[in-house]
Amino acid sequence: MGEKLPQGTQPTPPVRRSAVERAVRFAESTPQPAIWQVAAEVAVELDVNGVPVTVTMATPADLEDLAVGLAYTEGVVTDPAAIETISVIDSLDGVVVDLTVADAAVNDNARRARLLEGRSGCGLCGVDTLAAAMRRPLPRLVQETAEISNASLQAAFAALPAPQPLNQLTHSVHAAAWCTLSGEIICVREDVGRHNALDKLAGWLLRDPAQRATGFVVLSSRLSFELVCKAAAMGAVLLAAVSAPTALALEIAANAELPLACLGPGNSIARF
Numbered sequence: 001m002g003e004k005l006p007q008g009t010q011p012t013p014p015v016r017r018s019a020v021e022r023a024v025r026f027a028e029s030t031p032q033p034a035i036w037q038v039a040a041e042v043a044v045e046l047d048v049n050g051v052p053v054t055v056t057m058a059t060p061a062d063l064e065d066l067a068v069g070l071a072y073t074e075g076v077v078t079d080p081a082a083i084e085t086i087s088v089i090d091s092l093d094g095v096v097v098d099l100t101v102a103d104a105a106v107n108d109n110a111r112r113a114r115l116l117e118g119r120s121g122c123g124l125c126g127v128d129t130l131a132a133a134m135r136r137p138l139p140r141l142v143q144e145t146a147e148i149s150n151a152s153l154q155a156a157f158a159a160l161p162a163p164q165p166l167n168q169l170t171h172s173v174h175a176a177a178w179c180t181l182s183g184e185i186i187c188v189r190e191d192v193g194r195h196n197a198l199d200k201l202a203g204w205l206l207r208d209p210a211q212r213a214t215g216f217v218v219l220s221s222r223l224s225f226e227l228v229c230k231a232a233a234m235g236a237v238l239l240a241a242v243s244a245p246t247a248l249a250l251e252i253a254a255n256a257e258l259p260l261a262c263l264g265p266g267n268s269i270a271r272f
Contacts, residue, residue, distance in 0.1 A: 016042075016090060018061040018190075019170050037169035041192050043094030046070055048077065048101055053111050059166070059173060059191040060095060063088055065203030066196055067097040073202050073230040075110040077101050080206040145257075146181055146214050146237045150269045153240055153261055155183030156218045163188040164220075175220040176201040178211070181237075185218075186211065194221035195230070202234045216240065223260055225249040232256040245272060 017040055023033035042060045046053045046067050053076055058066060064086045071077040082105030087098040156179045163185060167173045174194040178187045178201055189200035198219065205211055216238035217231050223245035229252060231239040240261040245253070250272055253260050264270035 016060045016095070018059050018166050039166065039170040039172045039192050045094065045096045047096060047098040048106055048111060049103075050098060051111070055094075056193070056196060058193060058196045061166070061191075062189055062200045062204070063095060063097050065189060065200040065207065066191075067099055067203065068206050069199035069201065069203030069230075070196075071099055071101075072206055073199055073233045075107050077105055078107055079105040148181060148183075148216055148238045148240075148259070148261075152179070152181060152183035153218075153269050154267065156185060156216075156240065157242070157263060157267070159183070159185050160188075160218055160220065164190055166190045167220075173197070177218045178205060178215050178236075179218055180213070180215055186215065194219065195226065197221075198227055198230050202230060205234055222246070223249045223262060225252045228252045228256065228258060228260070232258045244270065 019037040019039050021035050022038045024036045025033050040060055041057050043055055044058045044060070044063060044066065045055045048071060053071065056070070067086060068077075068080060068083060072080050077083060077099065082102040083099050084102065085100040087100070089096045089098070156177065160175060160177055161167075163177070164173075164175045167175060167190060173190045173192050174197045175188050175190050176194075176197040177185045179185050187201065187204050189197050189204060191197040191200060198217070201217065212235070214237055217234065217236045217240070219227065219239070219241040221227075221241055222243035223239065223241045225246060225248040227241075228239060228245075228249050232253075236258065238259045238261060239253070242263055244262045245260050250260065253272065260272040262270050262272075
């Protein structure tokens with residue numbers, strides 16, 4: 001990845017920003033354009049031991065978390081403790097994140113299945129077979145269950161907008177949050193892609209074992225089946241989202257024994 005430069009020329013790494021300023025016009029306002037923050041979207045290549053796994057379009061923040069989370073939730077790296085180093089390299093075309101991983105913890109079959117481009121809006125870009133698309137959840141990171149009250153879920157939903165600084169600027173990114181059983185938000189990750197946001201959250205959880213206390217995930221998006229797979233792999237005791245699940249998400253969640261919830265009419269809690 002990267003442009004070929006004349007011999008002896010050193011590339012100038014791009015300045016990595018999660019948002020950029022753009023002039024926009026509002027029909028209801030004055031003819032003068034206003035300055036709006038627009039979320040960045042760049043190509044991020046994930047390598048494992050120097051071998052490309054996939055390219056995804058993502059917001060260029062928390063990329064170490066994204067790489068670890070994506071590699072684990074997609075089954076490419078089977079043991080997060082086997083990740084030795086994380087290298088983040090800016091190029092003129094995007095960012096390369098290379099994980100150095102003990103060979104015994106690399107699933108070559110899963111790695112080969114992702115050798116295609118992925119886009120921020122789709123969790124299945126980068127797979128080339130029906131079997132890979134219709135994957136089942138990985139073994140849960142922690143085998144714990146807990147009852148999450150409606151009050152805890154409502155507390156988490158109510159608190160979700162505040163720890164989203166990028167979305168407050170751009171109004172265009174998704175968020176994934178790890179919450180305690182009482183609904184307190186411990187960590188939030190943002191990205192233009194809902195799958196990327198959850199993978200970033202997974203990476204945060206995997207990179208800091210001290211954070212692996214029992215908890216649940218809240219998303220700003222709808223509940224699709226691949227997000228269920230990722231949340232189950234993280235060991236969440238429940239997955240909640242602003243919008244309702246699909247039928248396939250319900251089927252996968254039942255097989256994974258992962259309760260689902262979403263916001264209903266009047267901010268009520270709907271459970272599945």
